[in-house]
Amino acid sequence: MPYVEKPWPPADFREGDWVPEIDPPRWADRHRSLPHASWVKQEGLTDSDAGYLKNLTPPTPSSPGEPLETNEWLSYLTTLGADIGSVQRDGYFYANFLEQLKQAAPVSVGDAAADEVADNVVERMKTMGFTSANLPEQYGGPPERKSLRPWKGVMKWLLRQLRKVGQFLANSIQAFGTLAGSLVVEAVNKISVGFSAGFPLAVIGFEFDLAYLTEGTTRDILNRFINAILDEAERLFEE
Secondary structure (H helix, E strand, O other), X not given: OOEOOOOEHHHOEOOOEEOOOOOHHHHHHHHOOOOOOHHHXXXXXXXXXXXXXXXXXXXXXXXXXXXXXXXXXXXXXXXXXXXXXXXXXXXXXXXXXXXXXXXXXXXXXXXXXXXXXXXXXXXXXXXXXXXXXXXXXXXXXXOOOOOOOOHHHHHHHHHHHHHHHHHHHHHHHHHHHHHHOOXXXXXXXXXXXXXXXXXXXXXXXXXXXXXXXXXHHHHHHHHHHHHHHHHHHHXXXXX
């Protein structure tokens, strides 16, 4: 689901919030008591929220073998984990729908069979209850239905969805690095993260030390590199 472009009253989402495809009210509920979880915003973790998370303290068991009691740090970390799981699930479906469209690529201009596959993909997403497929186009939903939805338009829409997944996960990595710093001394120098890119996003992979994605200058450089990959993946489908 794209970051919403306008406020979305049914679940109290604001402009720029990420909205998951499945059960958005539950997503909203788990963030309601965590005001510094700004990784869910398109711009990612703000400086003030990063500073707040950095000062949280991980829980410790009262004695070896005893379960940890939930505290604020653990609430943020487990919510971040649930968010990543939700978004990865969305990305899995996007990639599979894109594969269906790729297999049905038109053999001529105005290929009705290709457009029919594209239309069926969107209708299947609606039947499954996907948030984005049921939104009007101006809110980030799919191309409006005409006689059939155009194959090219649906392909571009799903590529944008998958790109948003990449942006969300990059923001989440920064949040994880901020929280992990309270748990492991020099965590950013001891943990590596992976990024896959291609069509679908799994053809070539890169691994970075976490520090590169938590420091401002190197994070900006890597964001440009990743965006260049994603820009080129979409170029075939430009108008």
